[in-house]
Structure formats: structure tokens, C-alpha cells
């Protein structure tokens with residue numbers, strides 16, 4: 436069965452489930468033809484409509500600080516709304532459910548470092564709109580829904596995956612045997628797209644290049660990345676081992692897809708799906724300035740989050756992208772405070788520095804020698820580095836890893852290198868390259884990508 440059969444079958448299945456993904460993709464493609472001013476006007480009016488709906492239907496927004504602020508101000512103006520924190524979404528989720536929910540409401544949740552996981556209710560149309568946004572971005576690259584796809588992710592939907600021509604490999608159960616099966620799938624079925632968690636895809640790419648060095652250079656045309664942070668070395672390795680062009684997505688559990696990379700290289704805000712503000716001290720800042728990312732869902736009618744501070748910081752570029760698409764550009768992004776490490780001298784340094792250093796080390800190390808690395812900080816003066824190696828890991832390499840920690844976090848750091856058969860993953864199947872003290876396994880996945888001066892925009896990525 437070919438790609439068009441799978442595409443039609445998938446769209447039909449979703450349509451029957453009340454999720455008209457195909458129609459939404461067509462709608463999104465028409466909307467992206469709009470000129471910037473007209474597009475902005477359309478989004479502004481959809482935002483007002485969503486705010487009216489949220490005000491009328493959501494119990495939390497008639498209580499406490501919301502009741503007070505919205506009775507004073509104009510509730511159709513975003514600026515009248517208090518900022519909503521993740522902690523509130525977590526603790527008062529039931530009060531965020533819209534009254535009069537229709538059947539078909541489903542939940543998505545993310546793992547949490549402390550306390551309750553974050554659970555977000557979605558109406559079927561809201562969920563479908565998010566998926567349509569993602570498929571639409573891949574169409575910018577000429578990648579059609581239904582293309583043969585290998586997926587590496589922390590969860591799976593087997594029937595749905597089969598219908599949409601996708602072979603899933605769970606990152607929570609990536610045994611050597613499963614890795615070999617994934618390699619065989621790539622080598623013999625030659626998928627048009629690989630997608631999923633960058634750490635897992637890089638592992639597979641390295642595995643194939645190590646064990647099947649004579650495989651064609653251009654193995655996979657595209658790699659769609661999301662779900663965890665993306666480091667430049669990962670992008671680099673996927674290009675080198677797969678010959679793949681990488682397409683990056685950024686999003687969160689709260690509102691779904693937030694931004695995606697266009698063929699010109701910019702991370703465009705997916706404004707049809709969520710309205711993004713950059714705020715400092717609760718007030719929006721002008722384009723170009725850095726602040727907290729505050730997201731308002733435009734599509735979710737089951738749990739319409741308004742002005743939710745999702746925990747990342749960034750800036751919106753004052754300049755449009757050369758590609759002409761009407762969406763603003765996310766110019767930079769910085770991760771959560773949870774990803775900050777205390778250096779030996781007391782300064783705070785972001786863990787992504789380790790990812791930057793790791794790139795250089797991996798580039799000069801034969802393939803397969805270092806399969807995975809996890810830098811764990813015990814306290815500001817003590818680090819433990821877990822290394823999963825396919826053999827050939829020696830003292831000079833251990834010294835380089837030690838140096839990587841010391842050059843970033845202080846010369847007096849005590850660094851213990853431990854070789855392990857498998858570097859543990861989070862229960863979600865996601866992978867961290869570094870773990871701050873006190874964060875147990877299953878903690879929040881990191882969200883930042885290391886700065887890459889070679890790119891037009893310093894981008895970072897996380898996707899639900």
C-alpha cells in the first residue's frame with residue numbers, strides 16, 4: 436500500500452474520530468497565504484473569541500484574582516488577564532475544565548520533577564488542530580502525511596501508527612535487539628522521514644553508521660525532531676550519518692506545538708495554534724526583548740489556558756523571516772531554572788554548556804566508542820559521569836570528559852567517570868545529557884538547546 440493510500444486512510448480514521456486533520460491542514464495552508472497584516476487581524480479576532488469563551492466557561496476564571504481583574508478590565512483584551520502559572524494548572528486543573536464538555540475529551544500529561552504531573556484536557560478538534568499544524572510544517576518541505584516513517588518516541592499508538600505508515604520504536608524499551616530492528620527498517624524499508632526524540636534518533640544513526648558503514652550516504656531525507664532539547668552535535672550527526680535534513684519543533688504539554696523551523700531556518704511561532712507573548716514581571720515586552728514565554732491556547736476548548744507561563748524564556752525577533760510566511764519568528768530561547776547548575780565558585784551555569792562541549796568530543800572520537808553520556812552533579816564540587824560505550828573507551832577519553840566538567844564548572848571539581856552498560860533514561864523515554872543534584876529520574880525534560888553561533892537564530896526545542 437502506498438503513501439496516498441495511507442494518507443487517505445489516516446485522514447478518514449481521524450475524521451471518524453471527530454478529528455478532521457485533513458480539513459484542518461487545508462485550512463492552515465490557505466491561512467498561511469495571507470499577508471502579515473491580515474493574518475494578524477485574523478489571529479487577534481480568534482484570540483478575542485477564545486478569551487470570551489474562556490471567561491464564560493471556565494470556573495477558575497470567575498474566581499479569585501481572575502474575578503477581580505476581569506471585572507475591572509476588558510476580558511477580551513489579553514492584557515487584562517492575570518498570568519497563570521504551571522503550578523496553578525497542576526493544582527487546580529479541575530477548575531480549568533470548561534463547563535459543558537462534549538464527549539471525546541482526552542488528556543495529555545507530562546512527567547513532573549516534583550508533585551503531580553501536569554494533565555491537560557483536550558477537545559478532539561483542539562488536538563486535531565495541533566497535529567494539523569505539525570503536518571502542515573512538514574509540507575513546507577514537501578513531506579506528505581502518510582509518507583513511510585520511523586518514529587522513536589516514549590509512547591505508541593500501534594493501530595494509528597500502522598494506518599499512517601509509521602513504524603514506532605519505544606524509547607522506553609530500546610534494547611539492542613530493538614535497535615537492530617530499527618536499523619533494518621531504515622536500511623531495507625528506506626523511510627522518507629524519521630521522527631521523534633533526538634537522543635534516540637542520534638543513537639540509531641550512530642548505530643547504523645558503526646555497524647553498516649557501507650550503507651548509502653543518503654539514507655533518510657528528513658528527520659523531524661521534538662520532545663527534548665536538541666544539541667548542535669545531534670543535528671550534525673543526523674546530517675552526517677543519515678544524510679538527513681533536520682526539522683525542529685518546539686512545544687509544550689500546556690498548549691501543544693508552539694514553533695517550528697521553516698526551510699529558511701527560522702523557528703516560526705505557530706500562531707494559528709497558540710498565541711505567544713514575551714513578558715517580564717507580568718507585563719509584555721517589545722519584540723526583540725527577552726522574557727518569560729507566556730502562551731494562550733487558541734484551539735483548546737476543553738481546558739483553555741490563558742496567559743500560561745510555561746517556564747521557558749525567549750524573545751520574538753523584530754524582523755520577519757525571508758521566507759515570507761506570516762508567522763513571527765522566535766529568535767531565542769532559554770531553558771528552565773531547573774537546568775542551572777551551581778559551579779564551584781557559586782556562579783550559575785546552564786547545563787547545555789556540557790552539550791556544546793560534548794559536540795567537540797564526539798566529533799573527534801571514533802563512532803560507537805561513546806554511545807551515551809550523562810553528567811550528574813552530586814553537589815557543586817562533585818560530579819559523576821556515566822558513559823555507555825561500545826568498546827574502546829580509554830583513559831585519555833575519560834580525561835577529556837573530566838576536563839569538560841572542570842572547564843565549565845571549576846577546576847577544583849571532583850569528577851568520577853563510571854562505565855555503565857546502559858545510561859538510564861527518564862521513565863518517559865526521554866533522555867538527559869545532564870542532571871542537576873536532587874532531580875530524580877523522571878524529572879522535567881530539559882528544554883534548551885545549546886547556543887549555536889553558526890545558526891541564524893539561536894533555537895531550542897521541546898515538544899510534547
Ligand SMILES: [Zn+2]
Pocket residue numbers: 697698699700701703756757758759760
Ligand atoms: Zn521562514
